[in-house]
Amino acid sequence: AQTVTQSQPEMSVQEAETVTLSCTYDTSENNYYLFWYKQPPSRQMILVIRQEAYKQQNATENRFSVNFQKAAKSFSLKISDSQLGDTARYFCAFKSARQLTFGSGTQLTVLP
Amino acid sequence: NAGVTQTPKFRILKIGQSMTLQCTQDMNHNYMYWYRQDPGMGLKLIYYSVGAGITDKGEVPNGYNVSRSTTEDFPLRLELAAPSQTSVYFCASSTTGNSYEQYFGPGTRLTVT
Numbered sequence: 001a002q003t004v005t006q007s008q009p010e011m012s013v014q015e016a017e018t019v020t021l022s023c024t025y026d027t028s029e030n031n032y033y034l035f036w037y038k039q040p041p042s043r044q045m046i047l048v049i050r051q052e053a054y055k056q057q058n059a060t061e062n063r064f065s066v067n068f069q070k071a072a073k074s075f076s077l078k079i080s081d082s083q084l085g086d087t088a089r090y091f092c093a094f095k096s097a098r099q100l101t102f103g104s105g106t107q108l109t110v111l112p
Numbered sequence: 113n114a115g116v117t118q119t120p121k122f123r124i125l126k127i128g129q130s131m132t133l134q135c136t137q138d139m140n141h142n143y144m145y146w147y148r149q150d151p152g153m154g155l156k157l158i159y160y161s162v163g164a165g166i167t168d169k170g171e172v173p174n175g176y177n178v179s180r181s182t183t184e185d186f187p188l189r190l191e192l193a194a195p196s197q198t199s200v201y202f203c204a205s206s207t208t209g210n211s212y213e214q215y216f217g218p219g220t221r222l223t224v225t
Contacts, residue, residue, distance in 0.1 A: 004154070045202065093154075100214060103154050105152075105153070
């Protein structure tokens with residue numbers, strides 16, 4: 001079974017600064033997908049960024065980028081120029097076949 | 113295009129009662145999922161469906177039942193509610209089971225007392 005570990009339950013960052021959220025996973029599979037989801041206070045789950053394991057290039061979406069280290073099974077999320085609206089709980093998720101496995105999340109607070 | 117909708121938004125049940133959580137998607141997605149999210153935790157898969165008439169268990173199926181008679185609807189049934197089922201329930205859908213993202217509904221907060 002796959003496991004996803006997020007070792008930082010809570011983090012904070014000053015507005016306009018950069019923050020990195022950590023995620024590690026365990027799998028014996030070679031083809032899979034990794035996601036970061038954001039859950040603001042509204043409770044809605046919102047996809048932030050996606051990475052295909054077969055791609056060496058790290059995914060980027062505007063201010064969000066990942067550092068994908070396949071050998072180390074690490075998938076961190078970097079948020080640049082943090083904004084107050086980035087305050088949310090961030091979940092790392094691993095997907096193979098039909099099942100999506102989530103980490104326990106990191107609560108990020110952006111401070112004015 | 114409403115995406116994934118869930119009803120109700122909130123519900124309080126007494127121990128032993130039953131209820132059905134409704135989920136509908138208008139994106140013609142084949143795959144649909146039910147998750148539960150306990151406080152401070154990630155989402156755990158309860159059941160999923162790969163198309164009308166086909167369902168399968170996820171990680172935490174005990175105490176729940178599902179059916180999928182149409183592409184659009186995927187109701188979750190709780191029989192004999194227990195306090196351990198107090199959670200937030202999310203329905204999601206996707207075009208395939210592989211790389212495509214899952215689209216989530218707004219969730220149902222259920223309290224069993």
